[in-house]
Amino acid sequence: MQVARDSGQPTFDVSKLDGVEKAAILLLSLSEEDAAQILKHLEPKQVQRVGMAMAGLEEFSQEKVNAVHNLFLDDIQKFTTIGFKSEEFVRKALTAALGEDKAGNLIEQIVMGSGARGLDSLKWMDSKQVATIIRNEHPQIQTIVLSYLDPEQSAEIMSQFSDKVRLDLMMRIANLEEVQPAALQELNEIMEKQFAGQSGAQAAKMGGLKAAADIMNYLDNSVEQPLMDAIREQDEEMGQQIQDLMFVFENLIDVDDRGIQTLLRDVEGETLQRALKASDNKIREKFFKNMSKRAADLLRDDLEAMGPVRLADAEQAQKDILANARRLADAGEIMLGGGGGDQFV
Structure with a gap:
């Protein structure tokens, strides 16, 4: 893969682009072969967001490309995690971005590659699709x-079930410690038959209280709180253990300053505004002190001038920031600490 450094100074202000837009521009400026080599290393949810950005690009000037290339070459040792969704969405987004003929081979390499087999096939599906597929299966399956998939996707799948089923599944996930490789292989083979893939046996340590807490972190508040209440009612000790393992927005106060600064690079301004609108002064100051004085002053002014925000929107913004924080923590870039009618704020 070759990315040429522009000899002149780019006049386009690359700071206007977020990380996903930069990635989309970089990929679209490469050959299909090079882009495929990069995309095949991303997770399904990552490919979704990049694909959406690629499809949505309206301006693709050489000036903008040069600016992104120069930034990429200056920052090449840094790794940015991005998030994503279904196979069908990826197909549509990349076809819209590249055209049907050019996108064909690239899509096949990404979607039908080594990572889309057995249980992994479910990662490329819409959550409603997965819920439909497993709805009539035994609760243990x-x-x-749900323990195998990413917590965010599992939360979306669980949202498709009734309160009673959600409670039963969350209790089972919390009590699950491991699955015998033979049993996991058998389930993998069932999925392979449905999606014409292949897969080998793999280690099967999954589930447990931490898995339950991770899934709970991604549930909408309207689902999360009743489910937590039901878990406590059935097993108070388990409910408390799950609660202790959950990481909520207020726990960001325990992240060190360098971690907050790293997190801020991945957070859009509007998202941060909505999230802080529903936060107390202590957590606001945590963010303010890790920004430049000018940026902090502007954010304070924006918060003061900001009109009422639905509590649900503010909480969703907080969950989006937490999702970024968890991805950065998984990549070893930050350390997380702590435990875990429309309203307006």
């Missing part, structure tokens, strides 16, 4: 599937 549902439990294994």
Whole structure:
């Protein structure tokens, strides 16, 4: 892969672009072969966001490309995690971005590559699709599937079930410690038959209290709180253990300053405004002190001038920031600490 450094100074202000837009521009400026080599290393949810950005690009000037290339070459040792969704969405987004003929081979390499087999096939599907597929399976199979998938996707799948089923599944996930490789292989083979893939046996340590807490972190508040109340009612000790393992927005106060600064690079301004609108002064100051004085002053002014925000929107913004924080923590870039009618704020 070759990325040429522009000899002149780019006049386009690359800081106007977020990380996903930069990635989309970089990929679209490469050959299909080079882009495929990069994309095949991303997770399904990562490919979704990049694909959406690629499809949505309206301006693709050489000036903008040069600016992104120069930034990439200056920052090449840094790694940015991005998030994503279904196979069908990826197909549509990349076809819209590249055209049907050019996108064909690239899509096949990404979607039908080595990572889309057995249980992994479910990662490329819409959450409603997965819920439909496993709805009539034995609860233990549902439990294994939900424990295997990413917490965010599992939360979306669980949202498709009734309160009673959600409670049963969350209790099973919390009690699950491991699955025998033979049992996991058998389930993998069932999925392979459905999606014409292949997969080998793999280690099967999954589930447990931490898995339950991770899934709870991604549930909408309207689902999360009743489910937590039901868990406590059925097993108070388990409910408390799950709660202790959950990481909520207020826990960001325990992240060190360098971690907050790293997190801020991945957070859009509007998202941060909505999230802080529903936060107390202590957590606001945590963010303010890790920004430049000018940026902090501007954010304070924006918060004061900001009109009412639905509590649900503010909480969703907080969850989006937490999702970024968890991805950065998984990549070893930051350390997380702590535990875990429309309203307006």
